[in-house]
Amino acid sequence: METAPSRLQQLLAFYQDDPTDAFTIYALATEYRVTEPEKAMTYYQKLLDEHPDYVGTYYHAGKMLQQLEKPEEAEKVYRKGLTVARKAGQLHAASEIQQAMNQLLGLDYEDED
Numbered sequence: 001m002e003t004a005p006s007r008l009q010q011l012l013a014f015y016q017d018d019p020t021d022a023f024t025i026y027a028l029a030t031e032y033r034v035t036e037p038e039k040a041m042t043y044y045q046k047l048l049d050e051h052p053d054y055v056g057t058y059y060h061a062g063k064m065l066q067q068l069e070k071p072e073e074a075e076k077v078y079r080k081g082l083t084v085a086r087k088a089g090q091l092h093a094a095s096e097i098q099q100a101m102n103q104l105l106g107l108d109y110e111d112e113d
Helices: 007-017 022-032 037-050 056-067 071-087 091-104
Strands: none
Touching: 007 022, 022 037, 022 056, 037 056, 056 071, 056 091, 071 091
């Protein structure tokens, strides 16, 4: 009796069939995010390079760069993401990217009474 392929195996098969599909690349990055952050970042970087208008990449790629202790690169990704999200009219995504960048830069302070 054969076992069903795992989600990762299915995604890798989709990627093999079409290595240019942005959604599949994004899904692979998401799958690897917890277990293999460096590998996840290679997929995020592929999205940044080959699909620069894929707005969803910027927040997660920035967070991954922060996790990999690359804050300067994370800031660049967030800044580019803000421009791309605003240009695409995706203001909710732009707001999330802005919040992540503010947190990175230490600008997410609480008002003190």
